[in-house]
Each structure stands twice: as C-alpha cells, then as structure tokens.
Amino acid sequence: MTDPAFPSEFVETSRLILQNDSTHKEAEALLDSWFREGLTRSSSPTISVSQKEAALAQWCAQVYKRGLRAIDLKTPAGDESSVLGRQDPAAVSDLIPSFRETSSESLLESVVADRDRGFFCVLDGGFLKHWKKWQLEHKDHPKVVVHTPREKTKTLDTIRAWAQKMPPNTSGVWSIGGGITTDMAGFLAGLLHLPHRSSPTTFLSASDASLGGKTGVNHPLFGKNQLGLFYPTEDWVVAAEHFQSLNHVEICCGLAETLKHVWLWGEEGDTSTHIEQLLRPQSPRPESALKALVQFNYKVKRAFVEADPFEKGLRKALNLGHTVGHLLEGLGESGWIPPLPHGLAVAAGLRFLMRSDLGWVSTWPEGFEKAVERLCQEISPPLPQKCPGHIDTENWETAFWRLLRNDKKQEDPRAAAEMQISFATPSFGHFSSLAVNSSSSSLSVPQQKISFSHLLQLLKKTDTLVV
Numbered sequence: 001m002t003d004p005a006f007p008s009e010f011v012e013t014s015r016l017i018l019q020n021d022s023t024h025k026e027a028e029a030l031l032d033s034w035f036r037e038g039l040t041r042s043s044s045p046t047i048s049v050s051q052k053e054a055a056l057a058q059w060c061a062q063v064y065k066r067g068l069r070a071i072d073l074k075t076p077a078g079d080e081s082s083v084l085g086r087q088d089p090a091a092v093s094d095l096i097p098s099f100r101e102t103s104s105e106s107l108l109e110s111v112v113a114d115r116d117r118g119f120f121c122v123l124d125g126g127f128l129k130h131w132k133k134w135q136l137e138h139k140d141h142p143k144v145v146v147h148t149p150r151e152k153t154k155t156l157d158t159i160r161a162w163a164q165k166m167p168p169n170t171s172g173v174w175s176i177g178g179g180i181t182t183d184m185a186g187f188l189a190g191l192l193h194l195p196h197r198s199s200p201t202t203f204l205s206a207s208d209a210s211l212g213g214k215t216g217v218n219h220p221l222f223g224k225n226q227l228g229l230f231y232p233t234e235d236w237v238v239a240a241e242h243f244q245s246l247n248h249v250e251i252c253c254g255l256a257e258t259l260k261h262v263w264l265w266g267e268e269g270d271t272s273t274h275i276e277q278l279l280r281p282q283s284p285r286p287e288s289a290l291k292a293l294v295q296f297n298y299k300v301k302r303a304f305v306e307a308d309p310f311e312k313g314l315r316k317a318l319n320l321g322h323t324v325g326h327l328l329e330g331l332g333e334s335g336w337i338p339p340l341p342h343g344l345a346v347a348a349g350l351r352f353l354m355r356s357d358l359g360w361v362s363t364w365p366e367g368f369e370k371a372v373e374r375l376c377q378e379i380s381p382p383l384p385q386k387c388p389g390h391i392d393t394e395n396w397e398t399a400f401w402r403l404l405r406n407d408k409k410q411e412d413p414r415a416a417a418e419m420q421i422s423f424a425t426p427s428f429g430h431f432s433s434l435a436v437n438s439s440s441s442s443l444s445v446p447q448q449k450i451s452f453s454h455l456l457q458l459l460k461k462t463d464t465l466v467v
C-alpha cells in the first residue's frame with residue numbers, strides 16, 4: 001500500500017535533511033547501516049522505528065540505490081505497520097522528456113526568463129567559459145550556482161550546499177552542463193519535487209546520461225550513484241553548436257555510447273556515415289551529423305526507458321560495455337592506471353566483449369568493428385596497462401573485486417560470495433524490434449555469468465588489461 005501523503009511528506013523530509021545538520025546525520029547513519037548490511041534494490045527490510053523516525057526511514061528507502069522495493073515499518077506500539085513501495089508512480093510517469101533542438105542564443109534567453117520566474121540554475125563552470133554573454137551580464141546572480149563537476153564532489157553534501165543557497169520561493173531547477181551536473185541538479189529537483197529542465201553541453205551527456213530520469217550522487221564510501229531518484233526532466237533542450245567547443249576525445253566519448261546503441265538496436269539510416277564523419281577530427285564538425293546522432297540516441301534510449309522505466313530488466317541492456325568500462329574507470333580514479341574518460345572506458349568495454357570469444361555474441365558489420373577500434377586508439381597511453389610491479393597480485397585482485405562489487409549494476413549479493421560477474425550479451429541488433437513496439441514484453445536481455453578468475457584471464461586475452 002502506498003502512503004497517500006507521499007510525496008508531500010517526502011519533500012518535507014528532504015527539506016529537513018537539506019537544511020538541518022542533525023536530521024542529515026540521522027539519515028546518513030541509517031543509509032550507512034543499509035550499505036554495510038549490503039541491502040540491494042530488491043530488498044524489503046522490516047525496521048522498527050518511532051513514529052518520528054518513520055518519515056526519515058521512508059525518505060532513506062526512496063533514495064537508497066534509487067529506491068528499495070519496499071520497507072516494512074514497525075512502530076513500538078506494534079500495531080502500526082506501513083509498507084512503502086518504490087516511489088510515487090505519479091512522480092515518474094514520463095522519464096523521457098520531449099526533445100527540443102535550439103540555438104545557444106535562444107537557450108540562454110529561456111534560461112534567463114525562467115530564472116526571473118523563480119528557477120534556480122545550476123551551471124557547469126567548464127562550459128560557462130564558452131558562454132561569454134552569460135559571464136558578462138549574469139555573473140554572481142543569487143539564483144545561480146556555478147560549479148566544477150567532479151566525481152569527488154558529486155555528493156549529498158554539495159546538494160545540501162546548493163539547497164541552502166536556493167531562495168525559498170524557488171519554482172524549478174535548470175541544469176546546463178555535462179552528466180554530473182544534470183544528475184545532481186535533477187536529484188535536487190526530485191528531492192523537492194520541483195520541475196527540472198536541462199540542457200546537456202557535452203555530446204556524451206546528450207547521448208546517454210542526461211536522458212532517462214536517473215538522477216543521483218555518489219556515496220564517498222559506498223560508490224558511484226548510490227543515492228538518487230528516478231525523476232523526470234520536464235524539458236530537454238539541446239543546442240548542438242555547444243558541441244563544437246568540445247575536444248576530439250569528448251566527441252569520441254559520445255560516439256562510444258552511440259555505438260553501444262547501434263549494437264543494441266542495429267544500424268539505421270545514415271548512422272554509420274555520421275559516426276564515421278565525427279571520428280575524423282575536424283573543425284567545425286558537421287552539425288548535421290551531431291544532430292542526427294543526438295536524435296538517434298534519444299530514440300533508442302526512449303524505447304528502452306519506456307519499456308522498463310525502473311530498470312527491472314530490459315533497460316539493463318543499456319549497461320552493455322559498462323562492467324569492464326567501470327572497472328577501467330575505477331582503476332583510473334584510484335591511480336592504478338592513468339585516468340580514463342567514461343566514454344573511452346566504455347569503448348574498451350565494448351571491444352572486450354567483441355574480442356571475448358565465448359560464443360555469446362554475433363558478428364558485427366565491418367564499419368562497426370572499425371569504429372570501436374578507432375575509439376580505443378584515443379586511449380592514451382594505450383591499453384593494455386600492466387599491474388604496478390610493487391603491488392602483489394592478491395592486492396591487485398582485491399582492488400578489482402572491490403571496484404566490480406561497488407558497481408551499481410552488480411546487485412546480487414551472492415555474486416560476492418561466488419565471485420561471479422554477469423554481462424549483458426545481446427547479439428548485434430538484438431533489440432531492433434523495440435523500434436516497432438516499445439512495450440514489447442517478449443524481449444529479454446541475454447546474460448552470461450563468468451567467474452572472477454575467468455574475467456581476469458579474458459582481460460589479458462583480449463588485450464584489455466594485463467594483470
């Protein structure tokens with residue numbers, strides 16, 4: 001039974017957690033205990049709380065890994081118990097927003113107009129250096145935060161700092177920036193149940209992260225995107241001219257997510273020609289290719305999210321290439337290998353799957369294979385990296401396992417004991433029928449589980465990493 005007071009009670013609790021240090025600490029302690037217990041998204045724990053603590057527990061259940069399946073609350077009297085399902089369906093009815101192409105100039109006008117109507121704006125400082133007009137005319141506005149997106153500061157603490165800066169009569173949130181910015185601002189909007197409008201300024205974010213309603217922050221101890229909400233963006237606006245200011249690697253990162261979509265969906269129209277055009281460094285880049293690929297990615301993502309909004313099954317296919325990708329990214333962040341941008345890590349993850357000769361995947365069109373190889377050439381210094389000599393193999397393997405287990409996609413706690421890692425293994429174009437019927441329930445994601453030691457062998461065999 002869903003609590004009819006939700007989400008107004010949820011929003012009230014959010015306000016307390018965002019504004020009040022002691023309530024925040026209480027929430028943090030409860031969340032930490034769940035992480036330590038290893039609760040997964042499919043857990044539905046029974047917890048004993050006082051009436052006062054019940055709202056806090058429900059709030060935590062909503063944001064823990066984007067929502068526990070349910071919690072059963074027992075109050076001391078023993079006669080009151082309530083079960084809360086994952087999120088209010090009304091709040092997440094349409095996770096994929098309508099899509100609007102615009103120019104940089106008119107985006108700026110919309111944002112300024114909304115800001116003057118009460119929207120709070122979160123801007124990516126890296127992008128803002130290209131938005132000269134804003135810098136000259138709108139610097140230091142009280143309804144604006146400019147931040148430097150970093151995984152390290154993608155935390156609830158930063159969200160709290162923003163919320164404390166937010167004027168009390170705020171009517172919505174605008175985010176302009178890359179994936180970190182839109183994830184965080186979307187989470188803030190979701191916590192307060194305010195409309196969220198966003199414009200991705202990186203090709204990577206436009207290709208993937210800023211679409212689909214996944215919002216959230218990292219947990220400093222328990223990993224990436226461990227706290228969050230499924231929360232829709234009400235208006236998703238893309239000014240493709242912003243992608244001209246990106247460097248070639250940043251374009252390649254978006255192309256990696258695009259190739260992932262091509263693998264799942266199959267080739268369509270001029271997609272491969274557009275990818276080929278953008279693989280060549282040139283200035284200016286063909287805007288028609290950028291726009292066409294943004295539209296293609298939007299269409300594919302929309303079909304998956306509509307078929308499976310809360311990532312119970314089908315949507316997990318979008319993690320293709322990400323298990324090994326996240327592993328490489330994590331090793332980079334921990335200083336084991338040089339840092340690797342997300343998109344290039346995904347490209348290496350796709351190549352790993354293609355080279356892993358286990359018979360779980362089909363053959364790929366020649367152009368597709370070449371494009372993946374071409375992206376991997378952008379990795380500098382080139383993989384394979386070798387395990388640092390001064391660290392013994394046991395520690396190296398522990399670091400690997402910790403990274404894999406913290407990965408938000410590895411949710412089965414038994415996996416830790418059995419050291420099994422599952423991979424989505426669809427053949428090329430496996431999901432092409434989603435193009436016809438996005439609510440197709442007959443489709444499922446082919447999976448393959450391999451042991452941890454087998455993964456280590458494969459990383460070596462496929463020239464992904466020498467361990």
Ligand SMILES: [Zn+2]
Pocket residue numbers: 208257322342346
């Ligand atoms: Zn990705």
